[in-house]
Amino acid sequence: MGFLTDLFSNFWVSLAGKLLLVGLMIPLVGLVIGFAELKLSAKMQARIGPYFAGGRWGWAQLIADGVKFFQKEDLIPAEADKPVFKIAPILVLVSTVGLLVVIPFGPGLIFRDLSVGVFYALAISSLSTIGILMAGWSSANKYSLMGGLRAAGQLIAYELPLVLAVVGAVILAGTMSMAGIVEAQISSGYPYVIFQFLGFGVFMIAALAELTRIPFDMPIAESELVMGYLTEYSGFRFLFFFLAEFANMFSLSAIAVTLFLGGYWLPGISEDVLAWAGPVILMAKAFLLVFIMIWFRWTFPRFREDQLQSLSWKILVPIALANIAITAVFKVVF
Amino acid sequence: MTDTRLRQVPGMGMVKGLWVTLSTMFKTLFLPKAHLATVNYPKVKEQPVPRARGVIALDQEACTVCMLCARQCPDWCIYIEGHKEEKPPDKPGGRIKVRNTLDRFDIDYALCMYCGICVEVCPFDALFWSPEYEYSESHMGGMLHDMDRLQDWLLTVPENPALEN
Amino acid sequence: MVLDQDLVRHLAESSVSVELETEDMTLNIGPQHPSTHGVLRLVARVDGERAFDVHPVIGYMHRGYEKLSEVRTYPQITALVNRIDWVSGYANEVPFIVAAEKLMEIEVPERAQYIRLILTEMARISSHLVFMASYPLELGAATPLFFALRERERVLDLLEGVTGGRFHPNFNRIGGVKPAYGSGSSTRKVIQDLPAGFLAETRDAMDKVTVVVDEINSLVAGNEIILARTKGIGVLPPEVAASYGVSGPNLRASGVKFDLRKVEDYLPYHLFDFEVPVGENGDCWDRWHVRLLEIRQSVRIIQQAIDGIPSGPLQAKVPKVIKVPKGETYVRAENPKGEMGYYLVSNGGQGPYRLKIRSASFSNISILPWILEGVLVPDIIAIMGSLDFVLGDVDR
Secondary structure, eight states, X not given: OHHHHHHHHSHHHHHHHHHHHHHHHHHHHHHHHHHHHHHHHHHHXXXXXXXXXXXXXXXXXXXXXXXXXXXXXXXXXXXXXXXXXXXXXXXXXXXXXXHHTXXXXXXXXXXXXXXXXXXXXXXXXXXXXXXXXXXXXXXXXXXXXXXXXXXXXXXXXXXXXXXXXXXXXHHHHSOOOHHHHHHHHHHHTSOGGGTOHHHHHHHHHHHHHXXXXXXSOTTTOHHHHTTGGGTTOOTHHHHHHHHHHHHHHHXXXXXXXXXXXXXXXXXXXXXXXXXXXXXXXXXXXXXXXXHXXXXXXXXXXXXXXXXXHHIIIIIIHHHHHHHHXXXXXXXXXX | OHHHHTOOSTTHHHHHHHHHHXXXXXXXXXXXXXXXXOOOTTTSXXXXXXXXXXXXXXOTTTOOOOOHHHHHOTTOOEEEEXXXXXXXXXXXXXXXXXXXXXXXXXXXXXXXXXXXXXXXXXXXXXXXXXXOXXXXXXXXXXXXXXXXXXXXXXXXXXXXXXXXX | OOOOHHHHHHHHHXXXXXXXXXXXXXXXXXXXXXXXXXXXXXXXXXXXXXXXXXXXXXXXXXXXHHHHHTTSOHHHHHHHHXXXXXXXXXXXXXXXXXXXXXXXXXXXXXXXXXXXXXXXHHHHHHHHHHHHHHHHHHHTOOHHHHHHHHHHHHHHHHHHHHHSOSSOOOOEETTEEOXXXXXXXXXXXXXXXXXXXXXXXXHHHHHHHHHHHHHXXXXXXXXXXXXXXXXXXXXXXXXXXXXXXXXXXXXXXXXXXXXXXXXXXXXXXXXXXXXXXXXXXXXXXHHHHXXXXXXXXXXXHHHHHHHTOOOOOSBOOOOSSOOOOSEEEEEEEEETTEEEEXXXXXXXXXXOSEEEEEOHHHHHGGGHHHHXXXXXXXHHHHHHHHHOOOHHHHHO
C-alpha cells in the first residue's frame, strides 16, 4: 500500500493514471448510457429492445455496434474539406473529456480541482459548438450545411442560459471551485436545488439544447435532414460523435448534480463513508438525470428553429437573470 | 374532442405525454404478458392464422395439366410442362386411355404476388394455400420451388377453419 | 448608350448601402428522404431556412397500372389494384369491382356488401393509424409510431383472418366477395366466409383501438410542442382546396363537409349512423384531428355493421367466364386518402378496354407548390406529412 502511494505521488505516474482513467471513463459511460437508452426507449414503446447480442438482455449490443463501426470503410466525401472533416469529431470528444476533469467524485476525488472550475467547465463545453460547425461545413453536403448552421444558432443561443443558470449556485456557495461548491452544500445542510429550482430548470433545459437532443434536435432532425451535420460521417468518426453525445449527457448531468443536487453527498452520511460511497452516489444522481433526459427524448417532438430561439432568448434568459437578481438580494439580506 | 380542450394549464399537455410514456414503461417491465408488443423472434414465433397466404402447395395426383393456373396468373410465374401418356384400359378390350402427366410444375416465388388466383381457378383442387412463411433464400434461384418441394408443402396445409354461422 | 431611369436609380441605391450578398440554394428534398412518404422529389429554392418555388417531381414510382389493365382480366386486375395505395389495401379494390358490376348490372348480395363495408372501414382505420404513426415521427416524436402500429397489427390480423392477406387482400370478386377456394368436385373446397370468432374478435379489437387512439391523442394532441408546430401551419382555405381537387380528410379539415360515403352508393353506408368530422381552420392540426375523429367514426360503423350482419350468399350468380358488356362508367369512392375513382371502358372482353384511375394523392399533392410557398424548411415536412399521401397512389 505504501508502495502504491509512493508510486502515485510521482507527478508523471499519477498524471498517466488520471489520463488512463478519464480515457476509459468516456467509452464506458457512453456504452452504459447508450445501452440504457436503447432498453429504456424500447420499454417506453412496449418493445423488448436488443436481446440477442450477448445472450440475455443484449448487453453486448453496443459493444458489437462499436466493433462494427470500427471495421467500416473510412469514407470522406470527395469535395469535403479533409482536415476540418477529420478534426471535427475529435474536438467534440475533447470537450466531453475536458468536462469530466473538474467533476468531484468524492471528497478529494477530483482529477484537478481548479479554483475556477465552473468557469472552466462552461468554457470547455462550448468547444463542441466549434466541432459541430466544422462537421456541418466541411461535409460538402447541403443537408449537413443546414444542420451545421442550425446548430451554430442553437448552441450559441443556449450557451447564455446555461451560463446564467449556474451563477445563482455560485453566488450561494461563494466560490467557483466545483469541490468548493459541494463542500458549501454539505456545510449548509441542504442541496441548492431547493432555492435554485429556477436555475436548475433552466440549466437542464439548456443542457438538453447543448446536447442537441430532442426536443432540441433541429441540427440533427432525423426526419428532415437525414442526420444533419452528421450525414456524411460513418465508421469510427461517427462513433466518436455518438460516444461523445452519451458521455456528454453524463458530464452535463454530473455538473448539474454537483451544482444543484449536492454532488456526492447525501444528508445523514458521514465523511468517511463518503470517501468510497461518494462516486456511487454521484453516479446514481447523474443517471437519474440521464434517465429524465432519455424520458424527454422519447416523449416529445422537436421544436422548430425559431421557436427554439424564442424559447431561449425570450423565456430562459430573463428567468435566469431574474434568478440571479433574487439570489443576490437574498444572499445579501440574509 | 373535449379532452384536448381541457389542457388549460400551460404545460399540462407535455406532462400528460410524459405520464403516458412512463406508465407504458412500467407496464412493459412488470406486466409483459399484457403489454409487451414484440416477441423474441426466432426463439418465439408468431403463428399466422390458418387462412394466411404463405406458400402454395401442389397435389400432383390431382393435377391434370390443364394449364388454367399458369394462364390466369397475373405474373406468369407458374411454369408447367407435361406430356400425354397412354394408360392401359380399365377392362380388357376397352379403349386406351390417354392421360396428361406432369413433367414440370414450378412456381417462382420471386415473381409470385400471392394473389391466389391460381388456387381459386384450379378446377381439380390441386393447389392449396399454406400459412408457412419461412422459406427465404440467399440466392434468387432458390425461390423457384419445383414439383417435389411444392408437394412437400402439402403437409403444412391446415384443416379448413370453422366458419362463423 | 442611354441610361434608363431604373438603372440609374439602381446604381445610385447600390452605392449607398453595403448589403450582405446571400445566394439562394437549390435544395433537392428527396427522392430518397425519410419524410417524403415514398420517392417524391421536391426541388426547392432555399434562402436560409425559407423555401420558395417548390416543385414536386413525381413519376419515380410509376408502375403503369393503366397500361397493365389493358392486358389483364378482371380478377387479375383486382389482385393488382390493391397495390396502388398500399397502406389501405382493400379500399382500392372496391370501386373497381363496383364499376364492373354496374356495367354488368349485377345485384350484390347483402352479406357480401356488409363484409365489403366492414373490410373497407378496417382499411380506413389501418390507413389513418399509419398516419398517426408517421406524422409525429416526422415532427420528432418517436413513440406514437409504436403505439399506432401495435394497434394496426390487430386490425391487420383481423383482415388476414378473413382474406388471407394483410395489406393486399384480393378479396373482391365481381358479384360479391370471394366465395371459396377450389371449385372442383373434391372435398377440399375452402369456403372463404368469415372465420369463427371473427365478430367477437372484431368487437374486442375495436375497443382496444379506441383506447389506444385516446392514448395517442393525449400523448400528441395536447402537447404544446406539437401545437406550436402544427397550429396555423399550412393553412388551406376551402376555395383553394376545392379548386385544386383536394379530397378526403384534407378537404374536410378545411371546413368543407363533403364525404362521398354520404353521397355515393357504392356501399350501403346509408344503413349506418355516423358523423362526418369537419375541421375549422384547415391547418395541419385540423388535418390530424379530422383523421383521429374519422377513426372513431369508423369504429362506430364497424360496430353497427357487426351487430347487423345478415346471412346469405357471398357472391351473386355470375357466369364462369366473366365478360363485361360494352359500356363505360365512372365510380368514385371515399378512400382513406381521398376520392378514388375508376373510369372503366369495356368493349365486351374479359378485361377492360381502358381503365383510368383517379387517385386521391395525385390531386392532393397538386397543391404543394401553392401551400409551400415561403414556408420554413421544417414546416415543409410538417405540411407534407399532414397531407398524408403515398407515392404509389400518386404515380400509380
